[in-house]
Amino acid sequence: MAFSQLFPFVSLVLGLIMPLSASSSPETYRQYCPEPYYDYSDGPFGPANWGNLHPSWRLCGDGNSQSPVAINESEAFLNASSVLETFYHSAIVERHDDHAVEIVRRCGGGALYWNSEGPYYVLNMHWHTPSEHTINGVRFPLEGHIVHVGPNGEILVIGILYEIGTKDNLLASILNWTCPFGVITLKNVTSSYYNYMGSLTTPPCTEGLTWIVLEKTNTVSQEQVDSIISYQGYNSRPLQPLNGRIIYKVEDDIYIKSKDTFVDVE
């Protein structure tokens, strides 16, 4: 009996993961995904044309509160009244490599409260190379996004910027997984952060998202960045205009209740 008959689930999972690496093309993509193909090139499927690829992706072209944006500390408004509390714990996650190395929560993971609203449960975490947000004109080699969903379907994303340095333990673990499932623990957030209203940085570019971009950077080794690029290529959407939006900075530790540092593996 063939391996795939004995283990149909294993081959299905591998079949979904393997063709969607950096070498995916519009043709291979359509075989596996009903959504239109998009990429990060200057060509017809690139960011400048995302808004034309599907009727529900129009905001990618004509939205007016899109992400990512250039964050400038000197232009940010201090906001001492925003309270962020994270209650993260261990989660069983499944790894997908599509447009990004992504871990999707299967169970556990915890949640956060934002200005006493919530819980916003962790949905997934994925990474962009290079960073999508810039701070004071600096673009970082890597940006992680922890995507959360609130009680009424509101999306809140925590953005974590990485500088080259010591390797990141969470990435070291998941990049070396030999099967698509594993257990991770996100550490609670204690960093000062920037906050603004924006959008998904990938189609359908849905607006009304709360963005929390941490000021404190994490570190990642160059080898890890290269490894991520080998899976997903470059996947950073160009900066979008602020169109008068305000970026707040919340920098008083008093207002950040959790006491652990950062995203890491337990």
Ligand SMILES: *[C@@H]1O[C@H](CO)[C@@H](O)[C@H](O)[C@H]1NC(C)=O
């Ligand atoms: C702080 O930010 C929230 C949005 O997160 C806003 O509603 C509030 O008005 C801001 N407060 C100040 C003092 O700027």
Ligand SMILES: *[C@@H]1O[C@H](CO)[C@@H](O)[C@H](O)[C@H]1NC(C)=O
């Ligand atoms: C995060 O904070 C909550 C509440 O203080 C705590 O129960 C939990 O153990 C913390 N998680 C981690 C990973 O430290």
Ligand SMILES: *[C@@H]1O[C@H](CO)[C@@H](O)[C@H](O)[C@H]1NC(C)=O
């Ligand atoms: C932020 O600063 C950079 C570099 O100084 C500048 O190019 C950019 O226009 C500024 N962005 C905003 C939104 O003011």
Ligand SMILES: *[C@@H]1O[C@H](CO)[C@@H](O)[C@H](O)[C@H]1NC(C)=O
């Ligand atoms: C995978 O594990 C090996 C051996 O422990 C380590 O040297 C390597 O850096 C890891 N890869 C990544 C991308 O972290």
